[in-house]
Amino acid sequence: MGIDLNTLRPEPCVREKLQRDIEAHAVSVRSTKLSELSADCEKQLTEALSEPVESLFGASGIDAWTSITRLYQQEMQKALLGLAISLSGFELDQVFFNEILGNLKDYARNVVEKKSREEASKVLIHMKDRFSTVFSHDKDSMPSRPLSGKVDTAKKKIKYSCNLA
Numbered sequence: 265m266g267i268d269l270n271t272l273r274p275e276p277c278v279r280e281k282l283q284r285d286i287e288a289h290a291v292s293v294r295s296t297k298l299s300e301l302s303a304d305c306e307k308q309l310t311e312a313l314s315e316p317v318e319s320l321f322g323a324s325g326i327d328a329w330t331s332i333t334r335l336y337q338q339e340m341q342k343a344l345l346g347l348a349i350s351l352s353g354f355e356l357d358q359v360f361f362n363e364i365l366g367n368l369k370d371y372a373r374n375v376v377e378k379k380s381r382e383e384a385s386k387v388l389i390h391m392k393d394r395f396s397t398v399f400s401h402d403k404d405s406m407p408s409r410p411l412s413g414k415v416d417t418a419k420k421k422i423k424y425s426c427n428l429a
Contacts, residue, residue, distance in 0.1 A: 298364070301347065302347075302367065302368065305346065306368070317332055318379055343372070
């Protein structure tokens with residue numbers, strides 16, 4: 265006595281539901297994996313761009329923006345190549361693939377913009393420090409006069425009395 269295979273086959277509606285469930289799970293796993301890959305690339309870009317961009321701004325060289333642009337392009341090329349290799353295992357259409365790469369480019373650009381805004385907010389502080397250093401020290405970098413804004417009134421009186429005499 266054998267088993268009738270027709271009785272083991274699921275009904276068409278059950279089969280369709282099972283197929284939908286399998287596809288939904290596959291899409292879920294795929295999107296999770298793509299999110300992880302994108303997050304890893306973003307983390308690598310942040311590490312690769314943040315400190316070098318900050319130091320290039322700190323150096324205040326004439327060609328700082330040229331160097332930053334070159335750094336951005338090099339790091340983007342590395343990240344895009346790595347992501348393209350990682351995504352090759354997925355069956356992605358070209359539009360979705362280009363969208364992921366575009367998002368990564370935007371992220372890297374935002375990292376550079378964020379660092380430039382941080383440095384721009386520090387410009388006034390740097391200018392004040394530079395002014396203080398240049399005008400309160402003599403040519404041997406020795407303090408020559410305080411820039412406190414408070415002038416000794418006794419010195420003023422002596423200068424004033426000398427000028428009148």
